[in-house]
Amino acid sequence: MELIEAIILAVLAASTPLLIAATGELVTERSGVLNLGVEGMMIVGAACGFAGAWLTGSIFIGALFGIVAGTLMSLVFALMTLGLAVNQVATGLALTILGIGLSGLIGAGFVGERITPAVHLHIPGLTDIPLIGRVLFGEDAFVYFSLALIVGVWWFLYRTRPGLILRACGDNHVSAHALGYPVLRIRTFAVMFGGACAGLAGAYLPLAYTPFFIPGMTAGRGWIALALVVFSSWRPGRLVVGAYLFGAVTILQLHAQGWGVGVPSQLMSALPYLATVIVLVLLSRARTGGSTAPAALGTVFVPDR
């Protein structure tokens, strides 16, 4: 019983950064922009988030630092791809390379430092319910926020007019432009939202997942978040399922190593990455009938005047 509870808690914690980063990228891609720099924005968010929390002693301010750092990174991306019409794939790669360098530079002074991690909710009575108490009422604020965020994004995309316009930009920027919508401005906001989410997701790692910063601590989570968006067919509901599935794979391989399963630990560590490849193949294969991706995803748009 205790073990199952511990595993569920660990899965939720491992899934949360994936969910937050993927939610941001979902909105970005729905507007028609493919930002491959999620990993770079996350790792800078992690370094800045830890720096903020360590300097001020506040997890909240740390998270804000992460959000601002991720947003600034995404603005560079927006300037390049939307302002200068540069290839989005190449720019995303550049953002990741730059982010890894920057985070090393920012975080260098903080390696080996520790902070008090984010507190977990505690409601006397409710949190003490066996099995489900801690899972439902004993998480840190990030976990609840990530769920609120995805519900909010779903509501925004499918139940509001600006959400409809954003999706229109992603499916056909020429028509959206002809109707008079400022495509590039809308996309800039979508990219910034993606950056803010990636920064927050990165900050989650040193603020709540482990109470210290190590260089390269995102370990490819940004790329897995990108794969999750494909996995979800660009739909918020499936994104939650995907994020928790991947969190579960991550945690199960850790536990399997602990139980002394007779396979090399490196093979277990490779599981999340292998799972990503297999899932991408299976999904792409199942979808041969027609793509569900936003039709204008990744294409350059230069408005004619």
Place this chain on the structure above:
Amino acid sequence: MQLVLEKRAERSNTIALVSPLIAIGLTIVTMVILFAILGKNPLLALHAYFIAPLTDSYSLQEIAVKATPLVMIAIGLSLCYLANAWNIGAEGQFLIGAVAGSWIAVKTQGTDAGAWVLPVMFVLAAAAGALYALIPAICKVRFGASEILTSLMLVYVADLFLDYLVRGPWRDPNGFNFPTTAEFDPVATVPLLIEGGRLHLGSIIALLVVAAVAILLGRTIKGFEIRVVGAAPRAARFGGFNSNQLILLTFAVSGALAGLAGIIEVAGPVGHLQPGISPGYGFTAIIVAFLGRLNPLGILIAGLFLALTFIGGEQAQIAMKIPLDVTKVFQGILLFYVLACDSLILYCFKLVFPNRQVARGAN
């Protein structure tokens, strides 16, 4: 008043030539600011980065040694990128090549195996790199899975596989438990060009690769097909070019070159297989490919330049305690400027003073 992009009637060839230089200039200006923020004397730092490594023979050879894998990988990547296939997993193909080649070196260790060992290592490394690159390529053409994500995921898998081998079955029994194989035998080592120096046969191989790909792209039908598929997919379809086949081909060639670079690095400057044999060559090579304008000769120059930043970064760390991560920041910023300046080839900037009615839609 606002700044807008306007498409040029045709590509500007002048800008195509000078844009990498503008990019390098802008990067250096940015670095001066960064050095100043870090509290280092910018002029001394620039000297340590770009001038000092050019002043002694050891550093010059070291630049050629570092440029070897960068150029070989970037040449392969340029073929992929020209064909609009996004192989970003060269780092993994490099590692798998290193592993496959090392297999022979480890198995023949201490035996009286002859001169055939090194050529076999090269062939095996190239084959393994090509096969490893074909995984994302096949997933792409057969199932439509994004090659960007799959090729990148396989980098982590290759890294863990190498780690497993040198901690497990291939660990040097006399290595004090360090995760490394024993030093390779002389027959399994890339020969040096100058006795007692650093320069090795690999640099010659890299030059041959540059020449071969220059001929492939400039003088053969295959090279023409690769360029057309990337630049004008519709025209390529009408021309009857098989774009799927070209994706497989370019991925296989780039994987083979990355794998070959991997074994040359391990059997050359490193001398044994261990984790951390690559300071991110596979990713830096992406920058090299773009800085060199996806052109073989350009890539050769760009590879030497980025090798200079690696060596300069090490010297700046020793002489001025500038963190090594500055080199990565430098490389990232450089790629940004290269891409931004490339935009000038197709577009020109115009300052416009719109009247209000038009302004709303144009934003």
